[in-house]
Amino acid sequence: MSNTPIILKKTTIATSRLFRIESLDIEFSNGEQRNYERLARGNPGGGAVLVVPLLDDDTVLLIREYSAGVHRYELGLPKGKTDAGESFFEAANRELKEEVGYGANNLHHLASFSIAPSYLEHMTEIIIARDLYPEKLDGDEPEELEVVPWQLSNINGLLATGECTEARSIAALFMAVEHLKKL
Amino acid sequence: MSNTPIILKKTTIATSRLFRIESLDIEFSNGEQRNYERLARGNPGGGAVLVVPLLDDDTVLLIREYSAGVHRYELGLPKGKTDAGESFFEAANRELKEEVGYGANNLHHLASFSIAPSYLEHMTEIIIARDLYPEKLDGDEPEELEVVPWQLSNINGLLATGECTEARSIAALFMAVEHLKKL
Numbered sequence: 001m002s003n004t005p006i007i008l009k010k011t012t013i014a015t016s017r018l019f020r021i022e023s024l025d026i027e028f029s030n031g032e033q034r035n036y037e038r039l040a041r042g043n044p045g046g047g048a049v050l051v052v053p054l055l056d057d058d059t060v061l062l063i064r065e066y067s068a069g070v071h072r073y074e075l076g077l078p079k080g081k082t083d084a085g086e087s088f089f090e091a092a093n094r095e096l097k098e099e100v101g102y103g104a105n106n107l108h109h110l111a112s113f114s115i116a117p118s119y120l121e122h123m124t125e126i127i128i129a130r131d132l133y134p135e136k137l138d139g140d141e142p143e144e145l146e147v148v149p150w151q152l153s154n155i156n157g158l159l160a161t162g163e164c165t166e167a168r169s170i171a172a173l174f175m176a177v178e179h180l181k182k183l
Numbered sequence: 184m185s186n187t188p189i190i191l192k193k194t195t196i197a198t199s200r201l202f203r204i205e206s207l208d209i210e211f212s213n214g215e216q217r218n219y220e221r222l223a224r225g226n227p228g229g230g231a232v233l234v235v236p237l238l239d240d241d242t243v244l245l246i247r248e249y250s251a252g253v254h255r256y257e258l259g260l261p262k263g264k265t266d267a268g269e270s271f272f273e274a275a276n277r278e279l280k281e282e283v284g285y286g287a288n289n290l291h292h293l294a295s296f297s298i299a300p301s302y303l304e305h306m307t308e309i310i311i312a313r314d315l316y317p318e319k320l321d322g323d324e325p326e327e328l329e330v331v332p333w334q335l336s337n338i339n340g341l342l343a344t345g346e347c348t349e350a351r352s353i354a355a356l357f358m359a360v361e362h363l364k365k366l
Contacts, residue, residue, distance in 0.1 A: 069304050
């Protein structure tokens with residue numbers, strides 16, 4: 001593997017409420033130079049979590065939620081940004097309570113995912129939540145989210161619905177199955 | 184499921200070489216209104232492909248590539264945007280020739296992934312490439328990409344390297360395994 005390229009210059013070229021676009025001038029170890037643009041994290045130091053809530057070893061709780069990026073409802077795993085000062089586990093449990101109506105006694109960090117590593121700085125922490133108990137927290141959702149229990153042994157059936165398209169949810173579900181095999 | 188929310192107003196609030204940030208005023212079927220920001224597709228009408236190149240039924244060809252978003256090398260599947268007028272299959276075969284040094288006689292559309300559906304409009308088409316033959320096309324890569332053959336039966340070993348973090352690559356590899364079981 002080559003040495004990691006050097007950042008010659010980093011500039012913020014646009015900022016909005018949620019996003020910050022950076023320009024990076026990069027020099028590779030062979031002397032080649034390129035300019036890249038990337039979307040920088042909106043909450044510096046913070047991050048995002050995606051939760052795999054397991055009601056039992058074969059039942060995962062999905063939510064059906066409006067997704068403005070693709071402007072349609074998407075069936076997938078609950079997720080959200082960490083609030084200031086929150087650990088990933090605290091954020092996962094809060095999102096679970098807000099979006100699914102459960103808390104978890106058992107939280108396990110499964111993986112750290114990049115999303116589009118060539119142009120997004122963002123990472124998402126994948127947390128498996130087990131030993132659930134009912135607890136509802138009010139979130140900032142504009143409407144009640146529909147909770148959809150699904151059999152983990154039927155991921156292929158979920159994909160066939162066409163409603164679950166998010167790579168993070170799909171990867172996390174397959175990895176959760178692998179994880180449970182080892183328990 | 185509720186009716187899809189209505190877009191009351193859509194505005195471009197920032198534009199750069201690669202990105203366009205949109206503001207969406209959305210009204211839900213219960214009357215609630217919210218403002219969302221999303222990153223719109225940079226190449227309208229176009230898209231992106233991610234290729235699963237199979238040298239044989241248990242060997243996938245990965246590449247190790249500098250990823251500016253996360254500023255490090257990432258081990259994953261070859262990918263890229265479609266050029267104007269290109270089909271997804273044409274784009275997949277071109278990216279394969281540029282990044283891996285193979286063409287494919289057999290291309291199959293496996294899935295359409297969203298990446299971060301709450302704030303990205305982008306979708307990625309996942310293409311399985313089989314019946315490969317050596318053919319190298321010059322791309323615009325700043326350095327030669329390292330091609331890394333990996334056993335499909337050892338995805339867990341790949342994840343354990345910590346070098347393969349991209350949710351799209353991980354989800355596509357697991358789905359490729361499921362697809363091959365059905366052949």
